[in-house]
Amino acid sequence: MRSMVGGALLLCMSAIAALAADGKDIAANGxxxxxxxxxxxxxxxxxxxxxxxxxxxxxxxxxYIEHQLESFKNGTRKNDVMQPIVAALSDDERKTIxxxxxxxxxxxxEAEPAAPAAIAAGAKLAATGDWPKGMPGCGxxxxxxxxxxxxxxxxxxxxxxxxxxxxxxxxxxxxxKNDPMGLMAxxxxxxxxxxxxxxxxxxxxxxxxxxxxxxxxxx
Amino acid sequence: xxxxxxxxxxxxxxxxxxxxxGFIGHMLPSTGTxxxxxxxxxxxxxxxxxxxxxxxxxAPVQETAAPARKTExxxxxxxxxxxxxxxxxxFGDMVRLGEAIFHDTQHNAKGFVGNDLxxxxxxxxxxxxxxxxxxxxxxxxxxxxxxxNGHVNTFQERLQGCFRFSMNGKAPPFNDKVLVALExxxxxxxxxxxxxxxxxxxxxxxxxxxxxxxxxDRGAKVYAQHCALCHGAGxxxxxxxxxxxxxxxxxxxxxxxxxxxxxxxxxxxxxxKANMPLGxxxxxxxxxxxxxATYMDSQERPQDPRFVDSVTETRKRFHDEPTSKxxxxxxxxxxxxxxxxxxxxxxxx
Numbered sequence: 001m002r003s004m005v006g007g008a009l010l011l012c013m014s015a016i017a018a019l020a021a022d023g024k025d026i027a028a029n030g031x032x033x034x035x036x037x038x039x040x041x042x043x044x045x046x047x048x049x050x051x052x053x054x055x056x057x058x059x060x061x062x063x064y065i066e067h068q069l070e071s072f073k074n075g076t077r078k079n080d081v082m083q084p085i086v087a088a089l090s091d092d093e094r095k096t097i098x099x100x101x102x103x104x105x106x107x108x109x110e111a112e113p114a115a116p117a118a119i120a121a122g123a124k125l126a127a128t129g130d131w132p133k134g135m136p137g138c139g140x141x142x143x144x145x146x147x148x149x150x151x152x153x154x155x156x157x158x159x160x161x162x163x164x165x166x167x168x169x170x171x172x173x174x175x176x177k178n179d180p181m182g183l184m185a186x187x188x189x190x191x192x193x194x195x196x197x198x199x200x201x202x203x204x205x206x207x208x209x210x211x212x213x214x215x216x217x218x219x
Numbered sequence: 220x221x222x223x224x225x226x227x228x229x230x231x232x233x234x235x236x237x238x239x240x241g242f243i244g245h246m247l248p249s250t251g252t253x254x255x256x257x258x259x260x261x262x263x264x265x266x267x268x269x270x271x272x273x274x275x276x277x278a279p280v281q282e283t284a285a286p287a288r289k290t291e292x293x294x295x296x297x298x299x300x301x302x303x304x305x306x307x308x309x310f311g312d313m314v315r316l317g318e319a320i321f322h323d324t325q326h327n328a329k330g331f332v333g334n335d336l337x338x339x340x341x342x343x344x345x346x347x348x349x350x351x352x353x354x355x356x357x358x359x360x361x362x363x364x365x366x367x368n369g370h371v372n373t374f375q376e377r378l379q380g381c382f383r384f385s386m387n388g389k390a391p392p393f394n395d396k397v398l399v400a401l402e403x404x405x406x407x408x409x410x411x412x413x414x415x416x417x418x419x420x421x422x423x424x425x426x427x428x429x430x431x432x433x434x435x436d437r438g439a440k441v442y443a444q445h446c447a448l449c450h451g452a453g454x455x456x457x458x459x460x461x462x463x464x465x466x467x468x469x470x471x472x473x474x475x476x477x478x479x480x481x482x483x484x485x486x487x488x489x490x491x492k493a494n495m496p497l498g499x500x501x502x503x504x505x506x507x508x509x510x511x512a513t514y515m516d517s518q519e520r521p522q523d524p525r526f527v528d529s530v531t532e533t534r535k536r537f538h539d540e541p542t543s544k545x546x547x548x549x550x551x552x553x554x555x556x557x558x559x560x561x562x563x564x565x566x567x568x
Contacts, residue, residue, distance in 0.1 A: 127322070128322070128344065128345065129344065131343065131344035131347065131348050134498065135498065136497050136498045140465070140497060141449070141465065141466075141497070142459075142465075143459030143460075143461070143463060143465045144323075144459075144463055145461055145463070147459040147460045147461055148459060148460065149457050149458070149459050149465045149466065150457055152448060153465075155460075181445065181448070181496060181499065182499075183496065183498060183499065186498055186499060187498055209461070
């Protein structure tokens, strides 16, 4: 009995090790199916390339990452770069990658700091919104510190400003339709270009924190 | 940011019943069909088991009750001052403190809060948003006689009620800095408004009676479809990774208690219709709002701090109206019987 348990444990551990190795392998080398290595744009540790707008993936919610990958595939999130890459990934590979990045901790990628006035204006908008236009503050769903909530509301703290800007413009243009109840599309439609720039600058200025898999969200 | 315009309105007689309280915490009797099973039995648990699992529909509210305070029809206009109008100096500092308490009650009114809510959860945009019980519009209506406690209440006393019921905490003493700050903030937001007049957008909208009597089961479906994403399948709310509540619990031990105005289905329906889902206010039908409010207000929550003797007696004294489910049996549960305690002050942080 004891040896059986031990054997099962060992099997589990090696399975976990294999999963981790797979994720690392795909991130570094791509897949045999032709997917490009994630790290060439998202950084060796998933820290992203802020200036080019390639987002930080380290520490994002695992289901959130999976949902985005599925969305690239099914076209609810249009993106010319990601679409062919994800098309080359199997279902298992998508899950593996999502798990790999969700568990990563990476230091914040260096980025050119934005103007303090823009950051301050973004902070205000993130906290209190623009209710005369019917727009909630970003923090009302993404958390006051931008750490995200669950699988649906991604963390924004420490994310690339260029990425956030592009993402918001993409929501606004209708190139992204993978949100529940159209919540994000509705918010983005109410933002003007200055507000988008400011709020992106604010979130990029925040420190990154531990992975989103907090004790309460762990299975 | 500029203030939200709160337009004046012409109020038909009889539609001003809730003027006594500009925002949550008030309940008025209403006409309607009979409430479901009153909990008359001394052994409610046993009785509960034999009851039908499906609660009867709640009666919609017709605002026919005499207004606790007369309000005049008006055509005066009122726009709360902008944030940039807050003056420098001690008065302005107090306004800002009040705003900070409103926005982050958890941290700025510590010691008086007994759940995971913020003022701004039910008073959107830090108490500025019309149809979300805006603070300035409420200030204009005080002092006022309130049927809830049977005497003329000052604004500070009204604020105390918010802490005792909606925040499930304890009332700050009169002239405590928390109350002074909130009163000062409300006074600032009321600037330019007509005193004693229920301006348009005050309180929560009074929805017309639904086409079909409000229904718990339909409400559960609306909840699953439109609310659970943020507030959780069990109404428990959601936190971010740092443990801060982002989406408030709607029932259970960390939500408002049975004495809160939001526990009245008419208030909840009006709030939900105008403001929920957050950022998509006005998208639910009136029927959906009634149904989901009925569902939310048929769940167990902290005890009414005015509890006397028994659930039955407490219902008789404080909840004897079709808009409250307290003391009724819903899904085999006598609401109020196993309520978590009220007034459990937060000790964390």
